[in-house]
Amino acid sequence: MAQEYRVISSDSHLELSPDSWSPRVPAQWRDRAPRRIQLPDGADAVLIENRPLHRVQATRFAGMLADDQAPTYAGNHGWGGPDRRVREQDRDGIDAEILFTHPQFPDFWRAIPDDDVYRALIHAYNEYLAEEYCAYAPDRLVAMGVIPPTCLDDAVAELEYCARAGLKGVALYRFPNGTGSPLPEDDRFWAATMSLGMPITAHTANGSTRFTRQGPVFPYPHRPAGTRGERDPFNTELFRFCGDIPFAPLQLAFAGVFDRFPALHLFWGETQIGWLPYTLWQIDDHYERYGQLFNDQWGLPVLERRPSEYLRTQNSWGFLVDVVGVQQREVVGVDKLMWGSDFPHSATDWPNSRRAIEQNFAGVPEAERDLMLAGNAARFFHMG
Amino acid sequence: MAREYKVISADSHLDLNPDVWTHRVPARWRDRAPKRVVMPNGSDGVVCDGGKPHAISLTSHTGGQFDQMPFQIPKFSETVGNGPPQQRVEEQDRDGIDAEVMFSLVESMFRNAKEDELYLALVRAQNEYLAEEYMAVAPDRLFSLGTIPTTGIHDAVNELEHCAKLGFKGVTLTRFPSGHGYPTPEDDRFWAAALDLRMALAQHGGGRFAGPRDEPSFLYPRIIESPNNHKADAINLLFSNSPSPGATGGSPAYGAMQMAYAGVFDRFPQLRMYFAETWAGWLPACLFSLDDNHRRFRALMQHFWGLDDLERKPSDYLREHTFWGTLYDPVGIQGRAAIGADKIMFATDFPHAASDWPNTHKAIEDAFAGVPEPERHQILAGNAVRYFHLDE
Numbered sequence: 017m018a019q020e021y022r023v024i025s026s027d028s029h030l031e032l033s034p035d036s037w038s039p040r041v042p043a044q045w046r047d048r049a050p051r052r053i054q055l056p057d058g059a060d061a062v063l064i065e066n067r068p069l070h071r072v073q074a075t076r077f078a079g080m081l082a083d084d085q086a087p088t089y090a091g092n093h094g095w096g097g098p099d100r101r102v103r104e105q106d107r108d109g110i111d112a113e114i115l116f117t118h119p120q121f122p123d124f125w126r127a128i129p130d131d132d133v134y135r136a137l138i139h140a141y142n143e144y145l146a147e148e149y150c151a152y153a154p155d156r157l158v159a160m161g162v163i164p165p166t167c168l169d170d171a172v173a174e175l176e177y178c179a180r181a182g183l184k185g186v187a188l189y190r191f192p193n194g195t196g197s198p199l200p201e202d203d204r205f206w207a208a209t210m211s212l213g214m215p216i217t218a219h220t221a222n223g224s225t226r227f228t229r230q231g232p233v234f235p236y237p238h239r240p241a242g243t244r245g246e247r248d249p250f251n252t253e254l255f256r257f258c259g260d261i262p263f264a265p266l267q268l269a270f271a272g273v274f275d276r277f278p279a280l281h282l283f284w285g286e287t288q289i290g291w292l293p294y295t296l297w298q299i300d301d302h303y304e305r306y307g308q309l310f311n312d313q314w315g316l317p318v319l320e321r322r323p324s325e326y327l328r329t330q331n332s333w334g335f336l337v338d339v340v341g342v343q344q345r346e347v348v349g350v351d352k353l354m355w356g357s358d359f360p361h362s363a364t365d366w367p368n369s370r371r372a373i374e375q376n377f378a379g380v381p382e383a384e385r386d387l388m389l390a391g392n393a394a395r396f397f398h399m400g
Numbered sequence: 401m402a403r404e405y406k407v408i409s410a411d412s413h414l415d416l417n418p419d420v421w422t423h424r425v426p427a428r429w430r431d432r433a434p435k436r437v438v439m440p441n442g443s444d445g446v447v448c449d450g451g452k453p454h455a456i457s458l459t460s461h462t463g464g465q466f467d468q469m470p471f472q473i474p475k476f477s478e479t480v481g482n483g484p485p486q487q488r489v490e491e492q493d494r495d496g497i498d499a500e501v502m503f504s505l506v507e508s509m510f511r512n513a514k515e516d517e518l519y520l521a522l523v524r525a526q527n528e529y530l531a532e533e534y535m536a537v538a539p540d541r542l543f544s545l546g547t548i549p550t551t552g553i554h555d556a557v558n559e560l561e562h563c564a565k566l567g568f569k570g571v572t573l574t575r576f577p578s579g580h581g582y583p584t585p586e587d588d589r590f591w592a593a594a595l596d597l598r599m600a601l602a603q604h605g606g607g608r609f610a611g612p613r614d615e616p617s618f619l620y621p622r623i624i625e626s627p628n629n630h631k632a633d634a635i636n637l638l639f640s641n642s643p644s645p646g647a648t649g650g651s652p653a654y655g656a657m658q659m660a661y662a663g664v665f666d667r668f669p670q671l672r673m674y675f676a677e678t679w680a681g682w683l684p685a686c687l688f689s690l691d692d693n694h695r696r697f698r699a700l701m702q703h704f705w706g707l708d709d710l711e712r713k714p715s716d717y718l719r720e721h722t723f724w725g726t727l728y729d730p731v732g733i734q735g736r737a738a739i740g741a742d743k744i745m746f747a748t749d750f751p752h753a754a755s756d757w758p759n760t761h762k763a764i765e766d767a768f769a770g771v772p773e774p775e776r777h778q779i780l781a782g783n784a785v786r787y788f789h790l791d792e
Binding site: 071073085223258286290291293294337 | 441627630640641677678679681682684686689692696728730731732735738753754
């Protein structure tokens, strides 16, 4: 019988020791995989070529400050194996978690410049997720496969692998072409996600869905004479007064992706939602004011619909504690919002998520609350 | 009898052709003062003290004529808003605006001045021109703000006092009074003088005080370099998972929180700060997440940075001590209760591109639909009259 879900964290984090998955890296490259080492003070750290040591972070929860401990994978809550993770869910009263690999990890592994090795690492990691970690409790541990941010062929191949391996979704770290700019060739990837029925997600980094601060952000046909790269509709104009949280979905909208794939729907983890009413309105207003200028100067395409309509209808958003956002849920619709615990990162209320949920959803009718707490995630990730 | 104000723009701009005021620069500095130059594409630019010419921009000087914008070459003489004061009053009439609080682009125009003495002379000359020649034409409608120099507390207090003598209702700060991007104890002299002189304080920079590069953002009592502390800045923890509007990055409430943590609002309970052109629609979510993050992170802030906890919640300081300027912002107006209708000031941004000139009234009708008259009046005029003492 399928599990009945009451609370799913749509945004939790994997903090896996490389010891767990690096044995799956093919032998020819295994010595280049990240390695766990122990520092003199007893803390764990991860070593990879070309990068400073990555010290395991102390995990902090509300009211608890762990600054005098030597943080280790074995000691940190949420940093162990799948068996421990399920017990941690139980302690918090959570039925299942959507597990993200934070963008800092693919960035850290990218210390390896060789694409073949880099790709092999990511594939080994995904294999471990599918065959060992999630396999331990497939109804409760729902990890997103990592799409390699290298090139389109790699992205499509890994997407197909993740689908075959039974992962319930994947996370993007760049556009499928491997850069921070959406390109027409990406359509092959979007088409594949549709035919495979694979949910597509991405997790914010530094509070924005923007994939990277490097490189072009849009394939502008031209730009105003005499201007340099930094000032353009995306980098400065559209988000000037509202922040760039919906950066990537708006790139998709202007690239025509949502028009060409009307059934495409993405989930953006840890965006929070209290900004939605104002930001959606701001972007529409700015687009109405400046759209003609952007079109004239940069060749930014003219949208078929208002920007907010793309953001509203073909995207879902993840939030933690966000009372203001919950109250204003009708702006995008209660079916587009998913609660998450952020465990084991510092914004989590673990092990008291249930108490935080009571405050977060005070006064919300039960049917709507159920959708945000579990129903939307179960539907989106085809759980059960 | 005092003028009756129905609509005041609490944030308009005055980006003057420097040729109109540089006759006030002392003779020994005059050839190094800003000058209008013509750029290769035919638009006007400004050059100061031999620095790089700074082109005036399309979106700052055309008065919002968007359908024509892509085809215009901006010049001081042809754009609206930056002509003589009589012209400005007529432009207010055409837009149905009773008065404007105006900011000048001083830092970007003067930043090339290579000596402090020259820079101070330029600030002084422009302030005097604005007070004695520009505002004097319509003293109940043209409220330019005086500019406070960024060269140190002594110069800041000096110019503040001079601005009060000149009859300015308020002044604008680019940096903290000390000239830094973070609050310092010496700023207290300035805050005290501002209260004493009844000079209203304004900041127009997305809520962030500028500062020299590579400066810290706050004078923390200590910074524990623990390998377990991977966060760079304590006050920024309050903005974790928080919407961060502002092209320059960072929340518009950052400057106000710097002031709160420096104890400025506790030591000067009467002090208020107006942050212009921040908009207001982000405030409800920000006020909530500030308090939520404060609860989560205050122990950490105290531990690693030695930061004394606030006496009140972050949102309490913002609600009591800060004012926010917004343009056409229906979402912000609807959400006014979060900060209080007495803390939001409407503005046109004229003659910058975000302005709805000459159709501001149409925008107002739309943005204020359903808002009760007393609150509508507060946001459209009452708050600015009270804050800037415009009826005195």
